[in-house]
Amino acid sequence: MGPDVELALKLQSLDQKIIALKREIAALPHHIAEIEKQLESHRRRLEADQAALAANEKERRQLEGQIQLQERKISRLKDQMLEARTNEQYRAFQHEIEYAETEIRRAEDRILELMEEAEPLIDAVKQAEAALAEEQKQVDREKDEARRKTAADQEQLKETIQERKRVAAALNPKIFASYERIRKRLGYPVLAEGTSGRCSACNIAFRPQYFQDLRHATEPMVCESCGRLLYYHEVIDVEAEKSPAP
Numbered sequence: 001m002g003p004d005v006e007l008a009l010k011l012q013s014l015d016q017k018i019i020a021l022k023r024e025i026a027a028l029p030h031h032i033a034e035i036e037k038q039l040e041s042h043r044r045r046l047e048a049d050q051a052a053l054a055a056n057e058k059e060r061r062q063l064e065g066q067i068q069l070q071e072r073k074i075s076r077l078k079d080q081m082l083e084a085r086t087n088e089q090y091r092a093f094q095h096e097i098e099y100a101e102t103e104i105r106r107a108e109d110r111i112l113e114l115m116e117e118a119e120p121l122i123d124a125v126k127q128a129e130a131a132l133a134e135e136q137k138q139v140d141r142e143k144d145e146a147r148r149k150t151a152a153d154q155e156q157l158k159e160t161i162q163e164r165k166r167v168a169a170a171l172n173p174k175i176f177a178s179y180e181r182i183r184k185r186l187g188y189p190v191l192a193e194g195t196s197g198r199c200s201a202c203n204i205a206f207r208p209q210y211f212q213d214l215r216h217a218t219e220p221m222v223c224e225s226c227g228r229l230l231y232y233h234e235v236i237d238v239e240a241e242k243s244p245a246p
Contacts, residue, residue, distance in 0.1 A: 002218030005191075005231040007171045008179055012191050014164040015183070021157040028146045039132075039139050046128040053121045060114050063107040070100040070107075175220060175229075182228055191220060194230040202226035 077097050084090040168176055182190045192201035194214050199206070204225035206214065214221050220229035 004172045004175050004219050007167055008175060008191055008220055008229065009231070011164065011167050011171060011176075011179065012189065014160055014167060015190075016188060017160050018157060018164065019188075021153050021160065025150055025153045025157070028150050032143055032146050035139050035142060039135055042128070042132055042135060046125065046132055049121055049125050049128060053118060053125055056114050056118045056121065060111055060118075063111050063114075067104050067107050070104045074100045172219070178220075178222070178229060186226070186228060189228065191229045191231060192223060192226075193233055194221075194223075195233045199223045199225060199228065199230060201228050 074097050077093050077100070081090060081093040081097075084093060171179070179190050189201055192199050194200070194206060194211070197206055197211050198204060202223065202225045204223070207224075210221075210224065214230055214232045217232065220231050222228070223230050
C-alpha cells in the first residue's frame with residue numbers, strides 16, 4: 001500500500017467523520033424538539049385535569065349556594081305558615097317547603113357525586129404535577145447537555161475540516177480529483193478494498209491480470225465494474241509471524 005493510498009484512506013475516514021458530526025449536530029435540535037413536544041403534551045393533559053377539577057369545584061360551590069337559598073326560603077315559608085288563615089294557605093306553604101327540601105336533597109346528592117368524581121382527579125393532578133416538574137428538570141438537563149454536545153461537535157467539525165484540507169493538499173492532485181469526482185457521483189465508499197480478489201463495494205471479481213496489477217500498485221486503481229478507487233492491503237499471516245524461524 002503506497003503513501004497515496006494511505007492518504008486517500010485517511011481522507012475518506014475524515015469525510016465520514018465529518019458526515020457523522022454534521023448528522024449529530026443536525027439531530028440534536030430535533031431531539032430537543034421531540035422531548036419538548038412530549039413535555040407540552042403532558043402539560044396540556046395536566047391542564048385538562050386541572051380544568052375538570054376547577055369545574056367540579058365550581059359546580060359544588062354553586063350547589064352549596066343553592067342549598068343556602070333553599071334553606072333561607074324554607075325558614076321564611078315556615079314563618080309565613082304561622083300566619084296562614086286558611087287550610088289552603090297552610091297547605092300551599094307546606095307544598096313549597098316540601099319542594100324546597102326536595103331541591104336541597106337533589107343538590108346534596110349531586111354534591112356527593114361531584115366529591116366522588118373529584119377524588120381521582122385530585123390524585124391525578126397531584127401525580128401529574130410531580131411528574132411534570134421532574135420531567136421539566138430532565139428536559140432542562142438534556143437541553144444543557146445538547147448545547148454542550150453541539151458546541152463540542154462544532155469545534156471537532158472545524159478541526160476535522162482543517163485536517164481534511166491538510167490531507168487533501170498532501171495527496172496527489174490527480175488522485176484527489178478522481179476521489180472528489182467519485183465521491184460526488186457515487187457517494188461512499190470512494191475507496192474499496194480488493195485484497196480478496198473482489199471489489200468490496202460492488203463484489204465483482206477481478207480479472208487475473210487486473211488483480212496482479214492491483215497487488216503491486218502503489219496508487220489506487222479504478223474498479224472496472226463500479227468505478228470506485230481500489231487498493232490492495234497486504235495480508236499478514238499472523239500464525240506465520242508467531243512461528244519461530246527455522
